[in-house]
Each structure stands twice: as structure tokens, then as C-alpha cells.
Amino acid sequence: MGNHAILSASSSHRWLRCLPSARLELEFENTSGEAAKEGTAAHELSEHKLKNALRISSKRPTSEYDCDEMEKCTDDYVSFIIEQVELARKSCTDPIVLIEKRLDFSCYVPEGFGTGDCVIISDDKLHIIDFKYGRGVLVDAQDNPQMKLYALGALEIYDSLYDIKEVSMTIFQPRRENVSTWTVPVDELKEWAEKELKPKAKKAYEGEGEFIPGPWCTFCRASIRCRARAEEKLKLAQLEFKMPPLLTDNEIEEILSIIPDLTKWAGEINAYATDAAINHGKEWSGFKVVEGRSVRKYKDENAIARKAEASGYKDIYRKSLIPLTQMQKLMGKAKFEDILGSLIYKAPGKPTLVPVSDKRQAIKVTNAKNEFNEIKED
Known part of the structure; x- marks a missing residue:
């Protein structure tokens, strides 16, 4: 077995x-x-x-x-x-x-x-x-x-x-x-x-029945290559990508419900194709592998500091507070609250549109907008 x-x-x-x-x-x-x-x-x-x-x-x-x-x-x-x-x-x-x-x-x-x-x-x-x-x-x-x-x-x-x-x-x-x-x-x-x-x-x-895509596709090993899932995601194209003001409310609601899984699926397809090209030599028609953009980095920070200071440049360091969670771990939760509690605040999160299945409580949109703008202006 x-x-x-x-x-x-x-x-x-x-x-x-x-x-x-x-x-x-x-x-x-x-x-x-x-x-x-x-x-x-x-x-x-x-x-x-x-x-x-x-x-x-x-x-x-x-x-x-x-x-x-x-x-x-x-x-x-x-x-x-x-x-x-x-x-x-x-x-x-x-x-x-x-x-x-x-x-x-x-x-x-x-x-x-x-x-x-x-x-x-x-x-x-x-x-x-x-x-x-x-x-x-x-x-x-x-x-x-x-x-x-x-x-x-x-x-x-x-x-x-x-x-x-x-x-x-x-x-x-x-x-x-x-x-x-x-x-x-x-x-x-x-x-x-x-x-x-x-x-x-x-x-x-026995491998019978129809392929039916849905949230259960997430951990399916065949999901990336599954034709039924691809066809379901590509149904969005049937809306002909009209500009949002020309869509009906029902069409917008349908798109909103599809977008999270659609973007996730698109990311999986991209990751699969990229891996196949880079690690397995697969050539995709109309695409090529190039070197990605990168940023300059110091090879040796100590050597950099020594040379900069030897050349007369002293203002080469910056000082900042350790992150809040690290500070709490350093002091311990009780002392952290006692010493710094009055100086800590948590700003309202940016209003976000989510499905009704989300367990967070709904907020009044006008109040949320005002509160967010007040924090932003401060």
C-alpha cells in the first residue's frame, strides 16, 4: 500500500x-x-x-x-x-x-x-x-x-x-x-x-469525474499545470477589460472576488516558467533570461570605515533606535510598559476592502478616512 x-x-x-x-x-x-x-x-x-x-x-x-x-x-x-x-x-x-x-x-x-x-x-x-x-x-x-x-x-x-x-x-x-x-x-x-x-x-x-477549480487548489501539486484552473482564471478576460466606470456593479464585484486568486495563480505560473528556464534550460517562445537589476554593496564595512576615516571623513555613521519589538524583548514586557508605555501608540490601519468572510469588524468608511488622514497629516 x-x-x-x-x-x-x-x-x-x-x-x-x-x-x-x-x-x-x-x-x-x-x-x-x-x-x-x-x-x-x-x-x-x-x-x-x-x-x-x-x-x-x-x-x-x-x-x-x-x-x-x-x-x-x-x-x-x-x-x-x-x-x-x-x-x-x-x-x-x-x-x-x-x-x-x-x-x-x-x-x-x-x-x-x-x-x-x-x-x-x-x-x-x-x-x-x-x-x-x-x-x-x-x-x-x-x-x-x-x-x-x-x-x-x-x-x-x-x-x-x-x-x-x-x-x-x-x-x-x-x-x-x-x-x-x-x-x-x-x-x-x-x-x-x-x-x-x-x-x-x-x-x-478511479480518476473519474470533472476537474472543478476552487480554493482547494492551493496545495494541489498539479495546480500550476491544471487546464481547468487556467480556464477558470482566464474567464476574467471575457469582461473585455472595459474601464472600471463602464463596468456594472455586479461585474466589479465578480472581479473583486477573483483578483486575489487570479494574481496568486499568475505568480505561480511565472515562478514555474522562471524556474524551468533558469534551472532546467527551458526556452519559452517570446521570452529570455537576463541578469536582474542589482544594487551596489560594501565588500567589507570595516575596511570602508578605515579608509574613509583615514581620508578625513568622520560623519560616516548613523544612529537609530532599535525596533519596538526588540526594545520590548530587551526590557521585558512589564518594564517596557512601565518605562515606555505612555510613549507608544498604534495608528489606525489603512482602510482595506476585504471579503465579508474576513473576521475583522467592518468600520464606517467616512470615519476611517478622516482618522487615516489625520494621522497622515500629523
């Missing part, structure tokens, strides 16, 4: 929407970046700490990513798990706690399996906790397909041993200060698995 499932739980949000993407991805190399390696290191450290907290023998792992932030995040994760275990003990004398448990959900998804970071079983309740170390995308537990697959895998093992009535799924994402929990009745979860998951997974495994 291999170490990686074709229909993995972690990519289920994608292949459940764009069914053939799972098979298409197999044609592309898995180039996991630094973020993935850092996440693996954080998971290994959290596993070690959790085992220690539960009095299970474990050897502490080491990695190049070890830092104070990782220490704190993994400590917080372990504290959260222990809290959940204590809560489970209120209704169950001896709850089962599983760490990095392989979960098989192949009865619904061909060759489907994944790893649950932590699973807690307490009589009629099952709780799956997933540790997300990434700071990029905010992950929500609500109706999360990855978590639902993990839950189905855990139920396959323990549903016959316990009378489990409901499943709770928690995303613990400390670097985004995000702890999201969603609870669903077992019957409802299994109904989704039979009616929606199973038929879609069968098609996805």
Missing part, C-alpha cells in the same frame, strides 16, 4: 470537490517545503511530550527547528490534551488515550488511512484532536472532511467495543491561537459517509 494513501485524509477537502485531482497529483513530484518539515518536527516533539505526560516511555527528538516557540506550542498542546482527558474521566473511570494512531477508513475510501494525533474514547464519546503547527491557513473543525475521516477510522476500531453516540473533533492550531471543536452524532457522520463520501471516493480513486 505504501506510506501515502492516494486518497489521503489531509487532502480530502480537495479530492471530495475535484474528484480526478488525486490521480492527477500522482504525476507530479511531492516537493514538501520547509513548513512541512517544521510541522513534522513539531508533531514529533508533541508526541514525545504527550507520552511523558501520560507516563509512557519516550526519547526526546531533536531537530534544526527546535526553538522557544515550538516548545511553548507543544507544551500548550499537551496541556490541552491532559485537560480533555480529565474531562473524560468525569464520565468514564478509565478513558482510552491513543497517540499517533493509524486509522483505517478503507471501508469508505479505497485504501484510505491516516494518522490521528490523539484519540480519546470515553464510553459513549469519541474525541479526535489534530495538532496543526502551521501559521498560514486558519483551519476550522466545522464539517472538516479530514477530521471526519479520522473519526470514521476510529469508529471502525472502537464502535463495536463501546456504545459511541457522538464524536467531537478538535483542531488545535496554537500559532493562530485557534482551538476549534465540532461535535456530531455518530449516526449523522455515518450517513454522510455512506451517501456522499463513499460514492465520491470510488470515483476519485
Whole structure:
């Protein structure tokens, strides 16, 4: 079966929407970046700490990513798990706690399996906790397909041993200060698995269905070369690029919703083509590789200073305050507030147009404009 499932739980949000993407991805190399390696290191450290907290023998792992932030995040994760275990003990004398448990959900998804970071079983309740170390995308537990697959895998093992009535799924994402929990009745979860998951997974495994682009394209290995995604982005050209005053409000709203992903996609295409040309000798018709613009730099600042001073130039240094965050670290948060707190201010951010899904509170445009202009004039 291999170490990686074709229909993995972690990519289920994608292949459940764009069914053939799972098979298409197999044609592309898995180039996991630094973020993935850092996440693996954080998971290994959290596993070690959790085992220690539960009095299970474990050897502490080491990695190049070890830092104070990782220490704190993994400590917080372990504290959260222990809290959940204590809560489970209120209704169950001896709850089962599983760490990095392989979960098989192949009865619904061909060759489907994944790893649950932590699973807690307490009589009629099952709780799956997933540790997300990434700071990029905010992950929500609500109706999360990855978590639902993990839950189905855990139920396959323990549903016959316990009378489990409901499943709770928690995303613990400390670097985004995000702890999201969603609870669903077992019957409802299994109904989704039979009616929606199973038929879609069968098609996805066989490479059937239509390519459907969307936000789920972000981490797809085939996204840059995907024709369906390209066609969707190029739909913008159908508006014939009329000047904004000639567009209707509906057309402008459509463009506004497309622009962020369109520019991201364009950047990915440019990066792919540039890499192919520079590192793999690819020649693109109508394009060439040239030396980029650069700025002059000192070869040796100490030698520069000595020569300048020897020639009689004394005013060659500039002095400035260290950055605010560095100053706070130097003094400590309490002393920083005591000594400099009254001299620190935070100006209103520049008004920005964002989708309504953004969690920031809307502001009154006239007030925002006046406040921003006042700060600018000061």
C-alpha cells in the first residue's frame, strides 16, 4: 500500500470537490517545503511530550527547528490534551488515550488511512484532536472532511467495543491561537459517509469525474499545470477589460472576488516558467533570461570605515533606535510598559476592502478616512 494513501485524509477537502485531482497529483513530484518539515518536527516533539505526560516511555527528538516557540506550542498542546482527558474521566473511570494512531477508513475510501494525533474514547464519546503547527491557513473543525475521516477510522476500531453516540473533533492550531471543536452524532457522520463520501471516493480513486477549480487548489501539486484552473482564471478576460466606470456593479464585484486568486495563480505560473528556464534550460517562445537589476554593496564595512576615516571623513555613521519589538524583548514586557508605555501608540490601519468572510469588524468608511488622514497629516 505504501506510506501515502492516494486518497489521503489531509487532502480530502480537495479530492471530495475535484474528484480526478488525486490521480492527477500522482504525476507530479511531492516537493514538501520547509513548513512541512517544521510541522513534522513539531508533531514529533508533541508526541514525545504527550507520552511523558501520560507516563509512557519516550526519547526526546531533536531537530534544526527546535526553538522557544515550538516548545511553548507543544507544551500548550499537551496541556490541552491532559485537560480533555480529565474531562473524560468525569464520565468514564478509565478513558482510552491513543497517540499517533493509524486509522483505517478503507471501508469508505479505497485504501484510505491516516494518522490521528490523539484519540480519546470515553464510553459513549469519541474525541479526535489534530495538532496543526502551521501559521498560514486558519483551519476550522466545522464539517472538516479530514477530521471526519479520522473519526470514521476510529469508529471502525472502537464502535463495536463501546456504545459511541457522538464524536467531537478538535483542531488545535496554537500559532493562530485557534482551538476549534465540532461535535456530531455518530449516526449523522455515518450517513454522510455512506451517501456522499463513499460514492465520491470510488470515483476519485478511479480518476473519474470533472476537474472543478476552487480554493482547494492551493496545495494541489498539479495546480500550476491544471487546464481547468487556467480556464477558470482566464474567464476574467471575457469582461473585455472595459474601464472600471463602464463596468456594472455586479461585474466589479465578480472581479473583486477573483483578483486575489487570479494574481496568486499568475505568480505561480511565472515562478514555474522562471524556474524551468533558469534551472532546467527551458526556452519559452517570446521570452529570455537576463541578469536582474542589482544594487551596489560594501565588500567589507570595516575596511570602508578605515579608509574613509583615514581620508578625513568622520560623519560616516548613523544612529537609530532599535525596533519596538526588540526594545520590548530587551526590557521585558512589564518594564517596557512601565518605562515606555505612555510613549507608544498604534495608528489606525489603512482602510482595506476585504471579503465579508474576513473576521475583522467592518468600520464606517467616512470615519476611517478622516482618522487615516489625520494621522497622515500629523
